[in-house]
Amino acid sequence: MEYQQVYLDAQRKYNALTEEIAQTTTPHERVALLENRTEVLKHISLLLSLHAQQQRQQWQQQQQQQQQQQSKQQQQQQQQAAGPDGPSLLVGFARGVVCSVRDYVWPQHLKQQ
Structure with a gap:
């Protein structure tokens, strides 16, 4: 003012x-x-x-x-x-998702080898 x-x-x-x-x-x-x-x-x-x-x-x-x-x-x-475990929990979750996708998408003939 x-x-x-x-x-x-x-x-x-x-x-x-x-x-x-x-x-x-x-x-x-x-x-x-x-x-x-x-x-x-x-x-x-x-x-x-x-x-x-x-x-x-x-x-x-x-x-x-x-x-x-x-x-x-x-x-x-x-x-x-x-969460309380911090980034390690997220990394673990991400690895789990990647593994699940890999197992689902991976060609059948390569899985047997």
Whole structure:
């Protein structure tokens, strides 16, 4: 909210300078006011740029946190799926499946040898 207050103050200053420029008749005063208004515009531009950068960083941090959380959840799910014996149980299961498929698909004349 601090950003918004600073931005609103700068915007009010810009509007006040614009009104003052409209009411000023001498060229010298107008030039000075226009220069001041230009500085205020630079300040506003910098504020907007910094705010956009902060928003971008916050978004990136949120994305990283979500990715980390998702990877932790995936790891937990994999560990739970593996069971208490871990990967060895999965490897044993995979070998059993491969052997079953081999026995089923293996040609009959090669089985006898």
